[in-house]
Amino acid sequence: MNKMDLIAAVADSTDLPKAKAAEVVDAVFGAIEGALKNKDEVRLVGFGSFATATRKAAKGRNPRTGEEIKIPASTSVRFKAGKALKDAVN
Numbered sequence: 353m354n355k356m357d358l359i360a361a362v363a364d365s366t367d368l369p370k371a372k373a374a375e376v377v378d379a380v381f382g383a384i385e386g387a388l389k390n391k392d393e394v395r396l397v398g399f400g401s402f403a404t405a406t407r408k409a410a411k412g413r414n415p416r417t418g419e420e421i422k423i424p425a426s427t428s429v430r431f432k433a434g435k436a437l438k439d440a441v442n
Contacts, residue, residue, distance in 0.1 A: 388429060398436035405430050 353361075355377070363373035384402060387394045394402040409425040433441075 396434070398434050400431055400433040400437055403430050403432075404428070 359370060359374045359377050362368070362377055363370045366373065368376070384394050388402060388404055391404055404427050407426050407428065410423045412421050412423045413419065414421055
């Protein structure tokens with residue numbers, strides 16, 4: 353399912369026009385993104401939680417040349433599925 357499929361599903365289940373459903377989906381994604389930018393955790397009870405994780409800088413090796421390279425520190429997003437979602441999928 354891609355974003356357009358999600359918008360169509362929201363429009364069908366809520367009897368909203370697709371344009372309005374697209375605004376709703378974009379607003380939800382924007383709210384989640386904004387919270388994660390502020391280093392806040394987003395918990396959706398029954399669905400799951402989104403949180404940021406910081407990776408430290410490290411040294412690695414280029415597998416082709418064996419040359420040592422520096423891997424910069426980075427921030428990534430983690431998602432942990434909630435119990436209700438896990439149970440629904442199984």
